[in-house]
Amino acid sequence: MQRIPCVLMRGGTSKGPFFHAWDLPSNIVERDEMLIALMGSGHELEIDGIGGGSPQTSKVAIISPSLHPDADVDYLFVQVMVAERRVDTAPNCGNMLCAVGPFAIEQGLVKGNDGQTLVRIRNLNTGTFVNSLVQTPGGIVRYEGRTAIDGVPGTAAPVHLTFLDAVGSKTGSLFPTGQSQQVIDGVPVTCIDMAMPMMIVDARHLGLEGSESPAQLDADAKLLKRLEALRLKAGRAMGLGDVSDMVIPKPVVVSAPRFDGTLQVRYFMPHSCHRALAITGAIGLATACVSPGTVIGDLLGEQALTLREVRLEHPSGAIDIALSRSGADGQTLQASVVRTARRLFSGFVYAPSTRRLAG
CATH class of the missing domain: 3.10.310.10 (Diaminopimelate Epimerase; Chain A, domain 1)
Structure with a gap:
């Protein structure tokens, strides 16, 4: 069995484990096989893993320090299929994204400021940049608060997300067919x-x-x-x-x-x-x-x-x-949203080095 450090976090209306990139295999095929194994992918309940048996709870975030001058951390999102033994890294996930800032601060990748901390995130799936504003009184992430979001019970501290350059995230164009309809x-x-x-x-x-x-x-x-x-x-x-x-x-x-x-x-x-x-x-x-x-x-x-x-x-x-x-011509469209996040547990998750699913 392989023991991998992880933090389980709720981000918006999604939930999943957060990993440091250095704790996972550098080989993409090996990494994906490990994620499939530890999430229990290939079974509708993901009964032999930590996945929740739903696309919203079968998600993974992989975080690393960023080498880009406009970002503090890089974030790779992995959608782990529930009933199929496969993953998809093509899209971004904005719900999991709202937990990236708190994770980065608590893991020491970004220094927390007294009051609020801005975490600049580069999403590796799409190459886009997002600013995340996290509540950090005394430099410590605060999860308690009065912000409510539909789909999540109770209230929590707000996380403000601003998408800076989301146009053409995968295709390079707002309307990739050349037409708006x-x-x-x-x-x-x-x-x-x-x-x-x-x-x-x-x-x-x-x-x-x-x-x-x-x-x-x-x-x-x-x-x-x-x-x-x-x-x-x-x-x-x-x-x-x-x-x-x-x-x-x-x-x-x-x-x-x-x-x-x-x-x-x-x-x-x-x-x-x-x-x-x-x-x-x-x-x-x-x-x-x-x-x-x-x-x-x-x-x-x-x-x-x-x-x-x-x-x-x-x-x-x-x-x-x-x-x-924004922009000199005032035509660059930016969108902002307020979400919440919560740290659920931290520790180790275990995955076998080889995987054989039956039935």
């Missing part, structure tokens, strides 16, 4: 790449109301098959090639808000519906709200183009995104 198999879609490559579809074009629960959507085999067929074609149109073994682009179903939000969303990961909403997905959806010609623009009308704040309703509540412009 196109038709795939008779369905109007928007393919956008802002923090996360996504395919956005109006619920009405799928025969949905948009307020269906994740359980209802996951049980609709016909819908899931149709979404996957659209996703595969959208992936090729976005220049991502064959995405059948990738979790990007993410399919997102949108509809008019039910309550006081800007938009109602159902976010897929990509083959099951998220119980809340990915932060990276929220950043892209907020951007689509203020971009002319998108599926969301058609749904909301031109008044959405001037929004500075976007409230996205999801199955567990809502997420608020603040939008701002």
Whole structure:
């Protein structure tokens, strides 16, 4: 058995182990096999590992000091599949991201300041940069606070995340197909790449109301098959090639808000519906709200183009995104969000050097 130091953390509405890169194999194949083994991937309950049997709780963060002058730490996100023995490092995860700052400070990678500490993070999956502002009275990370986020019980200290350069995270372009909207198999879609490559579809074009629960959507085999067929074609149109073994682009179903939000969303990961909403997905959806010609623009009308704040309703509540412009021309779009995090335990996780799964 191999003993690996780790810290289990909740980041936003996700949860998973955080590792120092130097504690894992440098060989990528060996590293991924180790992560599969210690998470228990390949079983729907991940019963022989520390994974939680859900995409939201089968995530890994790998942290290292950054050599880039604009970052303090590098963060590699690994999505470990639950029922399949495989991992995906193509996307970023904004929920796990909000725990990177507290982890980096507590592990001595960034010195805590009295009051608040800014942690500059480079995401290795996408090459993007994020500023994380962490509460650190007396230079020590504070987790207790009064900030509540939907999808997580109770309250905690706020972690402010600002995505600095999330446009074209994987494709190099906000609209990688060259259009803000196109038709795939008779369905109007928007393919956008802002923090996360996504395919956005109006619920009405799928025969949905948009307020269906994740359980209802996951049980609709016909819908899931149709979404996957659209996703595969959208992936090729976005220049991502064959995405059948990738979790990007993410399919997102949108509809008019039910309550006081800007938009109602159902976010897929990509083959099951998220119980809340990915932060990276929220950043892209907020951007689509203020971009002319998108599926969301058609749904909301031109008044959405001037929004500075976007409230996205999801199955567990809502997420608020603040939008701002920067740069000499004032055209560089930046998005900020407030989340919470918590340290759950620290110690060692054990993984066999070889792995044989049966049944």
